[in-house]
Amino acid sequence: MASIEFVKVSKSFDRQTVIEDLDLTIEDGKFTVLVGPSGCGKTTLLRMIAGIDPQTSGSVLIDGKDVTRIAPGKRGVAMVFQNYAIYPTMSVRENIEFGLVNNKVPKAERKRLVETIGATVGLNDYLDRKPSTLSGGQRQRVALARAMVKDPSVFLMDEPLSNLDAKLRVQMRIELIELHKKLGTTFVYVTHDQIEAMSMADTIVLMNKGVIQQEAPPEVVYRKPSNLFAAQFIGVPPMNIAPLGDDRATFGFRPESVVIGTEPESFHYTAKGEVITREMLGSETIYQVKTTDGHAFMVKCPDDRYHVDQQVCLGVPADQLFFFGPDENRVDEKDNRHREFMERLRGLAYG
């Protein structure tokens, strides 16, 4: 087990700076998910921890120790790669064993470890097969087993589920949560998929363009996004945002907090509009509603009785509204401007 710390870390590729002066602490034993759009630097951070693409300046600390000069194989970390990076010329057993052999673990001990881990991930019947004969899900398990067998203090995972089909991905997500609970080690997980981040993380580190936008547990990121980017990145569909006056301030609300009806009701924010599209997903239906003042809002509700071209009324309760200042940061309820923004919105509201 180990905590990880980034101190004033910068990274550039061919003179192009990707990350500049970044500070971050990843807590010991937590499941931390680095999430953000592609190119935001999340994988770069992960590779710095592993040491396979060291930082240009600054230092990375594992368990309080600067590992800048320590080789990847000696940092006590294990990594699961996006394409699994299984050694294709070795059998499943040799794949899992390779790190142990290099660390001079005795043969009997190796055999025991491989078989225990093989049983854990359900690969014991395949130990002598070549990876090319395995399915995608099984290869994923080989990659996991190879990481687990080394008993690392830090688990690094670089989008490990993105090559699996949707159903298997959901199953593996649960297995990873259980695995983390069982091992209790530090997990650092990189993904661009906010659903993976929300479902698995103890702490989400949301990044954009090499800068950390928010670092908080999933429910906090969802309920109290620190800025416009966080509000729009987390949630499906993303938060509805519309301008609030002329000073680039905005207000927003989540699609699932809208009350939709045919008759106007009294809410802090109300709007009238027409259903443009309708996506029936089973347990819920997503509507896109174009309001009379020209905004397109997404609405998510269990009710599927509205149809395209129907005139509807939208309402949002006061406690479900978010406000963002001209600097794109969220204005908290305790902030003095919050009241002013609430008033401003009432002035905008329809009818």
Added chain:
Amino acid sequence: MDKRRIWEGIRPYVLIAPAMAGILLFVMYPVGYLIYLSLFKYNLMNKDKSKFVGLDNFTQILGRGDFYKALWNTSVYTAGVVILTMLLSLLIAVWLNKKGRFNSVVQAGIFTPHVVSIVSISLVWLWLMEPNQGLLNYLLKLVGLPPSAWLQSSKTALISVIIVSVWQAIGYYTLIIVAALQSISPSIYEAAALDNASKFKVFYKITLPMISPQLFFILIIMTIGSFKVFDTVQVMTGGGPNNATTTLVYYIYGFRTTNIGYSAATGVVLMAIIGLLTFIYFRLLSKKVHYQ
């Protein structure tokens, strides 16, 4: 309806007929004729005076010292060229695989000998290896080493021919190995680094198995090619001195006017040897070759 069924039946044969015609005419027929010739004491002046001698030519081959000498020379030449070329190309390829600024220039440069005719190359080397005026001996003297007789001594002639062949072949095979190396996913090396594998281990357990199909291909192609070496020998030594560089094909060439039947029989033996070698390679090594 019936006509259509017949057509369905013969269509595949009609479709492969053009290719088969080519193979029959240009591969099967010459090989067959070679075997046919090997059974005759052939008269080039008057075909009708050719005499069927059965396996006489073959018994003669196996009883003659000069055939064994040629076979030995060819084997030494093949072993030398194959081992040296493979080792050197592998070394150079591993070096070129790192992304350096000059590497593309070096790669192009090293490939150039392959573009030049082997006859020109042989002539240039003939001149470089000239014992009195040649550049090689000049350089040897410059660094204080004793000069060599190169092609003019039966002790060094064969190794000199090997050097030229290796020099000519390296670029081409380096290119093949570089291509193979570049097809290995970098994340495998990253995984190996995290698995605490030493450089030697990475090379031995990951790189070599990953490029084994290409290495196996090179091994077979080069063995076959080296067994049939002719042009370098013809230009540089003419089989001499004292038959020190007479290879099998040059040996066959020696009888082209005097004894066609014997020549053909040696050709058949050469074919058999190459076939046997390839078979042995496959039996011994194909399990160690990893195909994706």
